Amino acid sequence: MLEEKIKQLKEETIKKISEVANLEQLRELEIYFLGRKGELTKILRTLGDLSIEERAKAGDLANKIKNELTLEIQKARQNLGEKTDGSSEKEWIDVTAVKEKEEFGHLHPISIVQYELEDIFTSMGFMVLDGPELESDYYNFEALNIPSWHPARDMQDTFYVEGENLLMRTQTSSMQVRAMEKYGAPLRVVVPGRCFRNEATDVRHEHTFYQLEGFMVGKDISVANLKAVLEVVAKKLYGDDTKVKLRPKFYPFVEPGINGEVTCFLCKGKGCRVCKNTGWLEIFGAGLIHPNVLKFGKIDSKKWSGFAFGFGLTRLAMLKYEIDDVRLLCGGDLRFLKQF
């Protein structure tokens, strides 16, 4: 009975569609049959009186017919010359408007820079290690060839904790000897992580910052090797035309001790605000691992040699995003963090 009605309606509609003369009439027809208060809907309203089974059956049929008719009307529209390339009036929307969007979250800028570097190094066979932030004097200083009397300790104001001889690590180099003890030679490691210096904070100084330490122990590892690896990293970070400049700098745990600068990525070496007009950015400390440190790591310095280097991740992130106040990084202000 109901099925009959629906089928009848279908045939009637198709017939009328074939008789339509213009788009205006077609539109009226569409509303009459398929509209919200149209004939098909009227029929479906009566479904409530039926058994569940009948209801389902009729419902399915009605949907099927509705789809068929919609398609027929569309075809008829085309036949009547309606534009389908979107140039018709009714296709127009305000494309400059925006709808409320689902918000995305953001990784911390340090994480972004850290992961980028980790990926570069793992691609070269370095493993990524993590270490304790609350560290012993032994691993942070002693085993790095910095005995208690060493003036190099002045270079690093250290947070000590009450009671034991423990400190907040001042450098990720503290993982060198731990890694050597655990893995022996040969060895390729990077250690990204948080470091601490007991100093007052301002725009340029922060007691909490991030470093990435890297080191490699192998046969005949040389200064030339160090230079090559650092160049690759600099190029990955800042582009193929980046150059690396090495010069001596004293760190007790390396010999020779080296300081590295790379071509300023912003001005490409011409000199700008970021590089203070030198064309160079001081990016890393490095050198060949001191034989004493290898000894602390139980590695025979007659058989093996190695290089080590350290980047300031905080500094890299600040350069990359032109962040001029280091305190923003640990400040927890979402207006800042949502920019990355």
Added chain:
Amino acid sequence: MKISLNWLKDLVNIPASVNSEKLVGRLILSTTEVEGVEKIGEILEKIVIGEVLNCVKHPNADRLSVTKVDVGGEKILNIVCGAPNVAKGQKVAVALSGVTLPNGLTLERREVRGIMSEGMICAEDEIGLSGDHTGIMVLPQNAKVGNKLSTLIKAQDTIFEIDNKSITNRPDLWGHFGMAREVAALFGGKLKDYKFKSLSSIKKKEVLKVKVLDKKLCPRYLGAVVENVKIAPSPEWLRLRLESVGVRSINNIVDITNYVMLELGQPMHAFAAAKLKCQNSNVKSIVVRSAKDREKMMTLDGVERKLDNSMLVIADEEKPIALAGIMGGANTEIDNETETIILESANFDFVNVRKTSMSLGLRSESSMRFEKGLDPNLAELAMKKAMHLIAEIIPGARLVNKVIDIKNFKLNAGPIKLGIEYLNKKIGYEIPLPKIINILKSLGFAVKKTGANLVVKIPTWRATKDISIADDLVEEIARIYGYDNLEPKMPEVLMVPPEVNRARMVERRIKNILANSFGMSEVHNYSFADEKVLAKAGFDPNGHIKLKNSIAKNLSHLRQSLIPNLILNISHNQHFFDRIKMFELGMVFSKETGKLAKDAKAKEFLPKQENHLVGLVLDKNSGTPFYNVKDIIAEVLKVLGIKAEFVIKKDATPGWINSGRLLEIKVNKEMIGVITELNQKIQNNFGIKSRVGIFELNFEKLVQYSNENRAYALIPKYPSIELDLSIIVPRKVLWQEILDAISGVTANIVKEVRLFDIYEGKGIEEGKKSLAFRIVYSSEEKTLTLDEVKKKEEEILRKLEQSFGAKLRV
């Protein structure tokens, strides 16, 4: 440290082709960081010498004078001057209008209290010669009017600012002489002869006794009595030289000791002999000894220092008169009445100087140098230089008897055997042998080639600790050769994949889900916590590890939880956002002992340090952010392949937790975290206006339980049927109980039950709630008929009615 180019040129021949720019460039590449280059004295080119022809009081101002000054021009200038010492007849330095002074002021003709002034008569500080502003400079009478001041005062110089940190390992570079030696090596220049004039001496009965009681801490002590010293201002060349490197001129004797230090790097000290307390007033006695516990002494800076027996002092028979190597005592300071001095040039143990200076919080130019480990031979050279300067500057001064010299040192001068192959392998580049030998020799090393080795003797000024092994020589050669000149070469190694850091994989995966699927932003907070904030957030500060020497009060404790700082973040950000979603992954510190050893002996262990993951959700329009964080955690656990249970917990919980809204997350019965909301008391403590949903997880446990294994589930072959149900149950019936009941009923055609609404309130009886949910039915064997599904639905409803008195909502 400041280095003067003129001073360097006094000591070394710098090739004419090397300008200051080149010099700095090479120093940076091979020796030390140079933080700045400053040209001084350029202003002297612009200042003219004038003569004060007339000087009268300013009619309208007591302290001003009106002068007529001849500067050799056509016109006599009218200049108003404020200096108290200006007088008719003086030769003075005049800055004419148009001249810009070092302080940035550009002079112009202007009226001063109604009288036109056409220039300025300068004081020393105004043209950068010193800090002196007590009066105008009065030039010698033979100064020629109209000439530039630069013809009279040779103060034009280039000053290099050396970064002290970059030469902590080079005791030999802490003076101009050492720098000159380095420059000679870098440019192949030659050091000039270092000659001394000797001071005339007089023989008397013994006047000075020196006793060194601790020869380990004082390897060398030279003491000399010089009499007939007239304390006076230093001559201009000496004053200018000191001022050029930033040292204030004091008097001739102090200036001489400073000059020697700045030239040779050897600190010296002069005592006023008359002030030493001695039984026999004719024989002064100096004792180098350990301080007594609780002994006191006032140092030259006017501070009373409490000493202990680890510290070394210079004493007379009664009391300390200097802190060895650090600072002299006020009790023996030379003054204008001093006629006889005792000059000290000594060497002290660098460790002891450093320790004493640290424990007293007293660093000086002297201690800075001693703690680098100075060459004891330098003490002798310095004494000679000091005598030379006294002879030059103070006529009539005489050395009484001989210089006393007590020494007890042995330097490790090597030789070091340096394998040529070892060297080449370390550098990774073959530097020609003659070049290598040349570099070492230019730095003062003695080199002999024997077979495949170089036998290298260390010069005394590098032998205290700076150079002791072959690797130290590798550095010397590499740096002077220049790292620029090395060809980079990639290491050749076995191709081995690196061990995977699973924790990092999990970390990156979690952060990606949280940020990209749930819109949470990552925060980094300090590892420290403020005692007050801890208490406010419901934590007991006493359970935390405390910092011993924190610079700031708000950094007093090590965080044991990420929560307190994150609460602060919320209270800050709520002013700018209606919805806040943030997370932090970071290390927390416990007083328990962990598993990492403190040292190689592995008998003691570091406190436990674990990474925690905390997420917070605040939505001004949501009264139950609990469900948001629960949703997030369920997804995270699913992605990590962790089968976890959410368990209701009822007993006591940490202060910040809302115990009415709390689930524990358990894996294998182990608690790995919680899902909750911030309890409202803490919320109020921090003035947070909306509820905060929180999850806190032990990240280490997530790593431990995460599981990469997956097996895919069949894609259903047959269509499913979805039916919605809406039931009314008592308010405290748990959804979990409903789920359990449903799964108890069903065979295997219920695939999923999804809750989409919980409602209490209008239209629902008090103490009851309505639950609306959708059940998805499907079978793996066939297409289900509506009939089958309806039957199952009825069965479910019956079960819910039996168990909870559930009624269908109509």
